[in-house]
Amino acid sequence: MDILLFISVLLIAACGLIYELVAGTLASYLLGDSVLQFSTIIGCYLFAMGIGSAMSRYIDRGLAYRFVWIELVLGVVGGFSSALLFLAFAYAQGFELILYAMVLVIGVLVGLEIPLLMRIVRKRYDFRDAVAHVLTFDYLGALGASLLFPILLVPYLGLVRSAMLFGMINVAVALWSTFLFAGELAARRGLRAGCVVALCALGIGMAEAKRIAYAADENIYADEIILSRDTAYQHIVLTRFKNDVRLFLNSHLQFSSRDEYRYHEALVHPGLSAVPAPRRVLVLGGGDGLAAREVLKYPHIESVTLVDLDPEMTRLFSTHPMLTTLNQASLRSPRVHVTNADAFPWIDDNQESFDFIVIDFPDPTNYSLGKLYTTAFYRAVARHLSAQGLIVVQSTSPMFARDSFWCIAETLKQAGLRTYPYHLYVPSFGEWGFVIASAREYNLPLTLPAGLSFLNVAGLPALFQFPPDMTAVPMPANRLNDQVLVRTYYRDWKDISH
Amino acid sequence: MNVSRRRFAQVGSAALIGLSVKADRPIAGSFVNDSFQLGHQLRDRAAYPPVQHVEKFPVVIVGGGMAGLSAAWRLNRRGFKDFVLLEMDRQAGGNSRWGENAITKYPWAAHYVPVPGPGATYVRELFEELGVLKNGQWEERYLCFAPQERLFLFGRWQEGLEPAVGLSARDQFRKLDDLMAGFREGRQFTIPMERGLGPGAADLDRVSFSEWLRAHGLDSRLLHWYVNYCCRDDYGALASQTSAWAGVHYFASREHDDGRGTLTWPEGNGWIARQLLQRVGAFVRTDRMAHRILRRRRGYSVFAGTTEYQCEFVIFAAPTFLAPHLVEGMGPLPSFEYSPWLTANLTLERLPASADFTWDNVVMDSPALGYVDAMHQSVRTHIGRTVWTFYWALAEGSTAQNRQLLLSRDWQGWKDAILHDLERVHPDIRTCVSRLDIMRMGHAMARPTVGAMYDPTRRRLATLQGRLLFANSDLSGFSIFEEAQYRGVRAAEHVLGLI
Numbered sequence: 002m003d004i005l006l007f008i009s010v011l012l013i014a015a016c017g018l019i020y021e022l023v024a025g026t027l028a029s030y031l032l033g034d035s036v037l038q039f040s041t042i043i044g045c046y047l048f049a050m051g052i053g054s055a056m057s058r059y060i061d062r063g064l065a066y067r068f069v070w071i072e073l074v075l076g077v078v079g080g081f082s083s084a085l086l087f088l089a090f091a092y093a094q095g096f097e098l099i100l101y102a103m104v105l106v107i108g109v110l111v112g113l114e115i116p117l118l119m120r121i122v123r124k125r126y127d128f129r130d131a132v133a134h135v136l137t138f139d140y141l142g143a144l145g146a147s148l149l150f151p152i153l154l155v156p157y158l159g160l161v162r163s164a165m166l167f168g169m170i171n172v173a174v175a176l177w178s179t180f181l182f183a184g185e186l187a188a189r190r191g192l193r194a195g196c197v198v199a200l201c202a203l204g205i206g207m208a209e210a211k212r213i214a215y216a217a218d219e220n221i222y223a224d225e226i227i228l229s230r231d232t233a234y235q236h237i238v239l240t241r242f243k244n245d246v247r248l249f250l251n252s253h254l255q256f257s258s259r260d261e262y263r264y265h266e267a268l269v270h271p272g273l274s275a276v277p278a279p280r281r282v283l284v285l286g287g288g289d290g291l292a293a294r295e296v297l298k299y300p301h302i303e304s305v306t307l308v309d310l311d312p313e314m315t316r317l318f319s320t321h322p323m324l325t326t327l328n329q330a331s332l333r334s335p336r337v338h339v340t341n342a343d344a345f346p347w348i349d350d351n352q353e354s355f356d357f358i359v360i361d362f363p364d365p366t367n368y369s370l371g372k373l374y375t376t377a378f379y380r381a382v383a384r385h386l387s388a389q390g391l392i393v394v395q396s397t398s399p400m401f402a403r404d405s406f407w408c409i410a411e412t413l414k415q416a417g418l419r420t421y422p423y424h425l426y427v428p429s430f431g432e433w434g435f436v437i438a439s440a441r442e443y444n445l446p447l448t449l450p451a452g453l454s455f456l457n458v459a460g461l462p463a464l465f466q467f468p469p470d471m472t473a474v475p476m477p478a479n480r481l482n483d484q485v486l487v488r489t490y491y492r493d494w495k496d497i498s499h
Numbered sequence: 500m501n502v503s504r505r506r507f508a509q510v511g512s513a514a515l516i517g518l519s520v521k522a523d524r525p526i527a528g529s530f531v532n533d534s535f536q537l538g539h540q541l542r543d544r545a546a547y548p549p550v551q552h553v554e555k556f557p558v559v560i561v562g563g564g565m566a567g568l569s570a571a572w573r574l575n576r577r578g579f580k581d582f583v584l585l586e587m588d589r590q591a592g593g594n595s596r597w598g599e600n601a602i603t604k605y606p607w608a609a610h611y612v613p614v615p616g617p618g619a620t621y622v623r624e625l626f627e628e629l630g631v632l633k634n635g636q637w638e639e640r641y642l643c644f645a646p647q648e649r650l651f652l653f654g655r656w657q658e659g660l661e662p663a664v665g666l667s668a669r670d671q672f673r674k675l676d677d678l679m680a681g682f683r684e685g686r687q688f689t690i691p692m693e694r695g696l697g698p699g700a701a702d703l704d705r706v707s708f709s710e711w712l713r714a715h716g717l718d719s720r721l722l723h724w725y726v727n728y729c730c731r732d733d734y735g736a737l738a739s740q741t742s743a744w745a746g747v748h749y750f751a752s753r754e755h756d757d758g759r760g761t762l763t764w765p766e767g768n769g770w771i772a773r774q775l776l777q778r779v780g781a782f783v784r785t786d787r788m789a790h791r792i793l794r795r796r797r798g799y800s801v802f803a804g805t806t807e808y809q810c811e812f813v814i815f816a817a818p819t820f821l822a823p824h825l826v827e828g829m830g831p832l833p834s835f836e837y838s839p840w841l842t843a844n845l846t847l848e849r850l851p852a853s854a855d856f857t858w859d860n861v862v863m864d865s866p867a868l869g870y871v872d873a874m875h876q877s878v879r880t881h882i883g884r885t886v887w888t889f890y891w892a893l894a895e896g897s898t899a900q901n902r903q904l905l906l907s908r909d910w911q912g913w914k915d916a917i918l919h920d921l922e923r924v925h926p927d928i929r930t931c932v933s934r935l936d937i938m939r940m941g942h943a944m945a946r947p948t949v950g951a952m953y954d955p956t957r958r959r960l961a962t963l964q965g966r967l968l969f970a971n972s973d974l975s976g977f978s979i980f981e982e983a984q985y986r987g988v989r990a991a992e993h994v995l996g997l998i
Contacts (some may be wrong), residue, residue, distance in 0.1 A: 026564065310881060481645065
């Protein structure tokens with residue numbers, strides 16, 4: 002009896018600490034600045050425990066009954082805390098408010114536990130022994146939890162399931178207490194039923210934890226998801242709101258069907274229309290076929306080689322009816338040759354030359370993608386350029402990532418190319434920039450294909466004008482051995498997002 | 500059923516935390532490139548078969564490591580083609596040997612060269628020929644890609660190998676930098692070391708590097724860990740086993756940088772060996788261990804297998820400690836010490852769950868040196884499989900005991916030790932590795948012990964005299980590519996001047 006009682010103390014202490022650690026870790030993960038998050042969460046939690054202890058004096062009767070109830074509620078709230086917070090982060094505004102409210106509730110309940118328990122056992126032991134025993138096991142439990150959490154729980158179970166596991170332990174203690182304090186409990190049956198229901202709920206939660214994380218993920222997207230696919234290379238998500246179809250790759254927006262014509266017209270025509278008698282075009286990236294659609298507007302183009310890493314991506318954009326409407330089935334055109342390959346090795350191994358090369362890769366968010374924005378890569382690409390040929394490079398936003406934009410321009414320059422940066426406004430992206438690069442001088446085209454929605458000849462010079470808040474800043478070139486761009490890009494976007 | 504307690508605890512705890520127990524991949528592998536049997540035959544003066552053929556060459560090079568290949572490269576480049584290179588192993592390259600599988604080429608030992616300074620003229624000349632240096636610019640693809648190095652300490656990875664924690668440690672690192680900047684200005688610590696070596700710094704060779712650091716008030720645990728790591732990495736020895744001269748040389752001979760100025764290739768320095776072999780492979784005879792070198796009236800006879808090679812000059816580019824076992828009448832060389840090493844190549848069918856892999860990955864307080872990722876130098880954006888080269892210098896304790904350990908532990912034992920070390924940072928490593936091959940080297944690299952740098956025997960052998968010319972990097976006191984290349988080229992130049 003005694004030892005069982007003290008093991009309960011040990012377990013509930015461990016549970017209490019786990020909830021606190023889960024909240025602290027989650028806040029550090031999601032909000033950053035771990036020192037601040039841990040300090041405020043621990044402080045808030047201890048303060049709430051104080052409130053709980055103070056409140057315990059107002060509980061007069063039915064101590065055991067209330068104790069079991071507290072354990073039960075604590076198990077459910079604490080157990081689901083992590084999952085709820087993940088979902089709150091994805092769904093709701095005011096994540097911090099929910100976080101601290103949760104910490105307060107758990108803290109108050111934990112603060113109630115020990116005073117109540119001491120009063121329950123007071124009848125069995127003298128005061129000195131009760132205090133010594135209960136607190137000894139309380140602190141032992143805390144030690145165990147604090148070791149278990151970083152070494153086993155986080156690496157093997159993750160935050161969502163760790164919290165649920167300890168929620169189950171907490172409810173198990175509640176259930177067990179109904180036997181332990183059977184003499185002092187009237188409504189044992191109801192309590193036990195409640196415990197069993199809570200255990201089942203938490204057990205299902207454990208089993209479904211992955212789906213909960215997925216739900217949180219899906220709610221990052223504002224609109225209805227019409228397609229979600231994990232390929233060997235990326236996570237593809239298509240969303241739709243009324244007639245607006247959006248493509249996300251690894252949660253980064255690639256286009257919105259409502260304004261992508263602005264982006265793709267500006268990507269292709271200022272360069273391609275300036276090439277005299279272009280016949281062969283290379284598109285690197287651009288598996289959505291939208292750049293290819295623009296290229297096909299030139300009847301004299303004989304072949305378009307499109308190199309995209311992900312076969313799922315190009316298959317999707319050649320077959321899905323909604324998407325082939327959007328890209329006018331460009332990927333199925335006999336003039337378009339799709340190759341699924343890693344662009345850099347492909348460029349190294351290929352011998353052909355092209356009159357126009359479109360480089361439309363995702364932004365340089367990591368060192369792997371950063372390799373495709375280096376002097377070494379641009380030098381290798383330039384070897385494929387015909388005498389009159391031009392390159393155009395998707396170069397992120399000169400407004401939100403000004404340093405990154407000019408770093409890309411400088412990298413092209415140091416690869417031995419002349420550069421002609423320009424920009425436009427794409428509502429779903431904001432200000433966006435491209436760089437035309439070539440071995441020869443570039444002059445604005447005098448004609449453009451018919452039927453464009455955004456570009457006209459008169460408007461072209463304005464694209465090449467940069468207002469003062471976007472003008473060139475001195476940046477070093479991005480190199481394979483020193484990827485300045487990835488660090489710069491990270492800093493640029495960190496400055497303007499949460 | 501007999502379930503061991505440990506296994507029970509594993510399964511039990513896994514079940515407790517709701518883990519689906521993933522079956523570990525079966526891991527194949529073996530010891531590879533073992534050469535100690537041949538070495539032991541030499542040591543034990545085994546009986547060799549009688550001579551059946553005699554061949555005559557003006558020059559015979561013994562040893563096909565970087566020094567021997569460099570000597571051959573120089574002779575050939577100067578239009579001298581009447582020579583032969585005898586290599587004991589099946590594959591030339593020595594410490595620059597490499598391997599290859601379906602995924603990538605990978606190194607077996609030396610895996611990088613720091614960007615050579617202006618003083619390393621022979622290295623620069625070679626690199627210009629190989630297209631590594633073009634119009635004063637280093638080829639971007641041969642410079643180590645970003646991110647270069649990371650260190651696992653206090654439960655997380657940090658960028659760079661110098662532990663960036665602790666205020667007192669930071670002060671001490673700064674002080675070490677300042678001290679080394681002073682030595683750098685003194686220009687006595689150069690690569691090749693021969694150029695700067697003078698009597699001025701002889702005092703440094705009389706104390707160990709760790710004693711010297713303590714005498715200068717540098718006692719931080721983190722700093723000593725770092726310095727020990729550097730000494731283990733370059734010399735296979737602890738700082739307490741390393742001459743302070745060599746310790747200072749490590750830091751003061753090159754500009755301080757954080758790995759961005761490092762030349763490397765998927766197969767490490769095997770790339771250089773391959774380029775050299777493309778040029779001089781025709782002169783190289785592998786599986787030909789020289790077992791006796793005999794002085795004759797005009798020159799030497801080198802015996803290998805059943806052939807006697809009669810020559811005017813021998814360039815002895817093999818490790819110098821072997822010479823007393825080969826050269827008739829040569830006394831022992833007790834002052835030459837070598838560090839035992841072990842390297843392993845791990846084939847990974849998938850990458851462990853840890854983002855942003857770097858080239859060089861080091862774990863603080865591990866007995867090993869960490870691992871290098873062969874696919875890091877690939878221009879691919881998507882990498883699914885790779886090969887890791889795991890380095891382990893057996894520095895702690897006596898070299899004799901460590902050599903014993905190297906030979907006595909079986910492959911299974913080493914495999915488990917290596918995976919256990921990696922599991923600290925990659926808990927899922929056993930589910931990724933499909934093959935693990937191990938190379939054991941009893942005398943992997945020269946160890947610059949206290950007194951070694953100015954040791955009269957070493958200095959005497961390092962000067963090129965007579966017709967038996969010593970060229971191994973161990974004459975510099977430590978085994979690095981630049982020293983081997985310098986000594987090989989210099990020996991070739993010497994011979995060319997006399998022929």
